[in-house]
Amino acid sequence: MADPHSISVRYFAAAADVSGCRSEVVAISPDNTLAELVAVLVGRYGPEMERVLSVSAFLVGDELTRDVSRASGSAVDILPPFAGG
Template sequence: MVDQVTGIEVRYFAAAADAAGREKETVDLAVGSDLAALRAALIERHGADMERVLSVAAYLVEPGQGGGELTRDLTYPAGAKVDVLPPFAGG
């Protein structure tokens, strides 16, 4: 039996966009995947620079309507849209 797969829209900001070489992409994962699975897929796709960024990043799950859920809890369900937010500096 094949797992059902869903496309998760990932948007990158600041250092995460630099590590990915883009501002957004779609990542296919099994339905019901958590942020740990998404993190692993992003590291596999983008390598050590992304791993370094994700070690300090937060995730905004389902941004937009209702503001979404900001978390660093990798057991949190990934949802259909995830923003990767590294720490920001400046004002």
């Protein structure tokens, strides 16, 4: 069962490279916004993660979004562009 004070984050492509992992649990409430999650991840992984997240989409439940003002929910997949360019 998920902790009500944390969210599960899965990283793909460049986000996994920068974080050095495929998934982790982040200690923020599922009611926090994606912007707040982004701030935590940038604080943890630095400017390279900020660059990756600035071009990423977020899968929250069944919704693919770039709207960082929405709630993160209990699980977020971070999906950077998969092709170079």
